[in-house]
Amino acid sequence: MNFNIKRAWRKDKTLHSLPEVYSSINVPKNGSFWKKYLAFAGPGLMIAVGYMDPGNWATDIAGGAQFGYTLLSVVLISNIFAMVLQHLSVKLGVVAERDLAQACRDHFGPKTNFMLWIFCEIAIAACDLAEVIGSAIALNLLFHIPLTWGIVITTIDVLLILLLQSKGFRWIESIVGGLIFIILACFVYEIIVSQPELNAVLGGLVPQKEIIQNPAMLYIAIGILGATVMPHNLYLHSSIVQTRNYNRDKEGKKEAIKFATLDSTVSLLLAFFINGAILILAAATFHTTGNKDVADIHDAYKMLAPILGASMASIAFAIALLASGQNSTLTGTLAGQIVMEGFLNIRLKPWLRRLITRLIAVIPALIVAILYGEKGTTELLVLSQVILSMQLSFAVVPLVMFTSDKEKMGSFVNKPFLKISAWIITFIIIVLNLYLLYQTFFGE
Template sequence: MKKKKSSIGWRNENKRPSLSEVFSSVSVPQQKGIWKKLFAFTGPGLLIAVGYMDPGNWATDIAGGAKFGYMLLSVIFISNFFAIILQHLALKLGIVCERDLAQACRDHYSPFISFILWILCEIAIAACDLAEIIGTVLALKLLLGIPITWGVLITAIDVLIILFFQYKGFRYIESVVAVLIFTILVCFSFEIISSKPEIFPILKGIIPDPEIMKNSHSFYISIGILGATVMPHNLYLHSSIIQTRNYPRTIEGKKMAIKYATIDSTLSLSLAFFINAAILIISAATFHKAGHTEVADIMDAHKLLTPILGSSLAGVFFALALLASGQNSTLTGTLAGQIVMEGFLNIKLKPWIRRLITRLLAIVPAMIVSIVYGEKGTTELLIISQIILSIQLSFAIIPLVNFTGDYEKMGSFVNGIILKISSWFITIIIVLLNLFLLYDTFLGRR
């Protein structure tokens, strides 16, 4: 006998709001003008954009720019377009179904499938947290000379910082993230001006080049860029934090929320594209142009920036941006960890316990590698973490696209035909690219 669904379109009924401690805590003016409403919805997009400019992007973008010049700009552009579509679906799922993606998976799939998806997602979050730790550790070494091993231990304190700001209110977290993003933007604006890139090669690089697919090394880096740009945990995160807004849970209220949340998300991801592209452009304009095509290491990049650009501030701004990037990603990565565990398992741990678990899962491998292999090993680990994220991406995208295209779940908010085709096309492309990556990696052609 088929089990009766307890709510329309879902196997189980959702019993707890996502991130219940901050659910519907940010007021949205109902009678005010457009700009005040947009300001009320500004914030979640910035938290999502953080995942698109984390330290994992640095390793892949630096390697891509140094080795292939501006050619892989097209990969960043396409990945960012994919991200805009997928994040729109994520926020729409959260607003319409009042579930984050983890809760939606639990309420739709069997317990066994949900458990497998949870394990895969936890692996991805650990990989993401690993990238954040390595980025922060390298920045601390560059700025303050702190040894790699000690830097790994210091990153454990990040948990306390996040807890402090969440207890102050969700707007405080968003404000901290905005300040750190502004810091990254200022730093890279200085680097771009100093590197004096060529305009026409940049414009040419935005157009896809068939050589990307023919060269196994450029293809490998492209998959890494895709994994670093479209972050699987961001889909879970966005579907949750958009529910921190206190909009009317009515048809009209949800339409309004989707409209302003999509504007916030798109503008924030456009900013992330600029920063992502800036990293690759700086690498191409300095390292590739000077013949340093083998630069794939953040530490080497820092050492070469000052003599090539002729400014002592170049290295300082580079390290400062890296530190801001690592800290920003820590804020969003640990929030995503809490959302995923609570959503899939329907249990609520104290935030400090959940975040300590997440951080320890990443600190242990980072500590082992830093002791055994040193700086070079941590950089290799950084790139590997992005490949793991890219492989896991399919297991987050397929449920998201499926749920938002299901009329029983979304009602009148179901994806239109163009959005359905676009989202499934993106899904198929990502799945195929990851299959190629696995084939390429295990056959050792790279």
């Protein structure tokens, strides 16, 4: 790669990230803590969506059914990683007033930027693939619409996106928040009826060495990591944090970082509960009853009601899945727009950008659904999360690099403890992904 390094930010006249909504949401200058927090709340929920999208469901169900509560510790660790990385993403957006894609274009040479853009587009396509399949499965479960038709119907969400984008950014945040509440309510109900063993749940939060030693467990663990820490979320968060109209001076930026980090941390705790709930539900319902081969969302749906003896259990599960798939389409659109504009400085109309991304995801999903049916789409869902995990390093390394550079960040540069922690997280992600590659191509 040609690292054409420019230490400090260039003083170019780059357009603001998402210029149509830049600094469009007012923050009270002398308001109370809660008023300011509510003004900054919103981007965190949009980021949290990426941590509970349909791709998580397949990996969490497979992990819970096969290995009980053991992989709950991986969900927790992944969430802690996410909190640290999203904080860095907030810092970059607020301090540099650039999203991660713009920062890469500013720092690296054209060849490196082009490669990073390609990797990012692959990640967004993999994520969109998960949304397409997840929404199609939910439509199939709730309304018995064939998978192939369900996949075709999901392309219509382009119109939904257009409608929302024309009504302002707060409107999009409200829709996202509402759908998250539906998912949360569904899983609170699922946890109550599945009655998991509390001691086993708490034990599952403690990491076990078996996770590293068992190749099958490690494969799903890395899939959970890929499904939890989403590469496109790092680009998205560094952009949408700039929608707030805070003072662009040192004190204003310091306050923005504080409240935006609080917003994302609270939202990610919510995402941890939902992710953990999916795995706990699978462990309590399937693993403990000997149904360890359940890795399919269809099988999970069919077996929940009879095993738990609650007719609503399966319906609540499918409603949450549909809400999850629809929510993810909103944030995926914005991330795609940010990445293309940031890396290439190409500005497409949102509907055209969305249509291109969606078609890239719909075509392989349709082919697999037609040829292999339910089983094929589930395997494609898990594979999409492994692909996401593989792309993660290419977003994390530049983010940690930029926020650890004193010349770029000034007094906001990462403090030694945060810097070391961020590089350790990056190292763990890279090592796990290399191991996954090795197991995929050379393992037994």
